[in-house]
Amino acid sequence: MSAAATSRVHVQYDSLERQHDTARLGMWVFLGSESLLFAGLFALYAAYRFAYPVEFHAASAHANLVIGTINTYILLTSSLTMALAIHATRRGRRRETVAFLAATIAFGLGFDVLKIVEYAGHLAEGLAPGDYYAFTALPAHGVVLYVTLYYLLTGLHALHVTGGVCVLVWLALRAQRGDFTPQSHIALELGGLYWHLVDLVWIFLWPLLYLIR
Amino acid sequence: MSLHPPPEHEHAEHTPGAAGYLLVWLALVVLATVTLFASRAVTGGWGLMVAFAIASAKAALVVAFFMHLAGGRPIHRIAFSVAMAFLVLLVIGVLADVGTRSVASSYVDEAGLPVE
Incomplete structure (x- = not known):
């Protein structure tokens, strides 16, 4: 789509502003349903943690706190660069927009790489989900539920990070091409909202999986 | 118009x-x-x-x-708040359930294994 196509007011709207507001509303509803997708797993975590408090405590001591914490700061900072990318577009600064989007993409990829290193370390130790659990330091009872939830929650989140990076690459290419104007850049805004949701989910995952004592 | x-x-x-x-x-x-x-x-x-x-x-x-x-716009706040309200309801409901099952703990021994 070209800039002309995205800034055209569709027939059912009386202004571009209203058209964009409708798109934002759709995005917020989508983000709400995304939150509920994760909420189901959070509720499962709460239930199993109540059932196996000692086991969850012991298991979380084997989470990689260093990588988990670095990734927390990475995602928080990527949210800043995302917000600044949109801010640059509002000021009509194309090169700045592309630079901030590139930084956000780099942070996202960095997060994924660290996550892979973390998974590889766990799998080498035998900390694998479900029937594949082979960790000798802790009996599987209860602990395996933490480990399986750890993979489910962080895996689903990492998929969102990866999907977000793909969206950001597309947005960066469009920004480079000059598709976004200070008045019309709704795709960039919606992509930004999605990226912030990825940050939001991690804000809760980090204490629940890495910091419980 | x-x-x-x-x-x-x-x-x-x-x-x-x-x-x-x-x-x-x-x-x-x-x-x-x-x-x-x-x-x-x-x-x-x-x-x-x-x-x-x-x-x-x-x-x-x-x-x-x-x-x-x-x-x-307020409508965006309403849409997201409704989702958050249901999210909180879900978690509170689950916590209220598992947090008040005093009976359930008597079905497991010290090692956490089920007692018949």
């Missing part, structure tokens, strides 16, 4: 600006660091409460300022 009054172009005006975004990021980094140290200092049930309270504050900052919900 328009059936509704024209929108007030709120989005362009009510953004925090570059300095505001930096301030929010700084607050997020400080809160994350506080979470890290608090998790070592405060243990047990209170530790989880503290961690969860700080996480909620961080989430509120991201939603309000990075995602512009604070300066956005």
Whole structure:
């Protein structure tokens, strides 16, 4: 789509502003349903943690706190660069927009790489989900539920990070091409909202999986 | 002819600006660091409460300022708040269930294994 196509007011709207507001509303509803997708797993975590408090405590001591914490700061900072990318577009600064989007993409990829290193370390130790659990330091009872939830929650989140990076690459290419104007850049805004949701989910995952004592 | 009054172009005006975004990021980094140290200092049930309270504050900052919900249109706040309300209901419902099962614990021995 070209800039002309995205800034055209569709027939059912009386202004571009209203058209964009409708798109934002759709995005917020989508983000709400995304939150509920994760909420189901959070509720499962709460239930199993109540059932196996000692086991969850012991298991979380084997989470990689260093990588988990670095990734927390990475995602928080990527949210800043995302917000600044949109801010640059509002000021009509194309090169700045592309630079901030590139930084956000780099942070996202960095997060994924660290996550892979973390998974590889766990799998080498035998900390694998479900029937594949082979960790000798802790009996599987209860602990395996933490480990399986750890993979489910962080895996689903990492998929969102990866999907977000793909969206950001597309947005960066469009920004480079000059598709976004200070008045019309709704795709960039919606992509930004999605990226912030990825940050939001991690804000809760980090204490629940890495910091419980 | 328009059936509704024209929108007030709120989005362009009510953004925090570059300095505001930096301030929010700084607050997020400080809160994350506080979470890290608090998790070592405060243990047990209170530790989880503290961690969860700080996480909620961080989430509120991201939603309000990075995602512009604070300066956005009310309908966007309503849509997201409804989802959050159901999310809280779901978690409270589950916690109320598992947290009040005093009977269930008598079905497991000290090793946590089920007793017939």
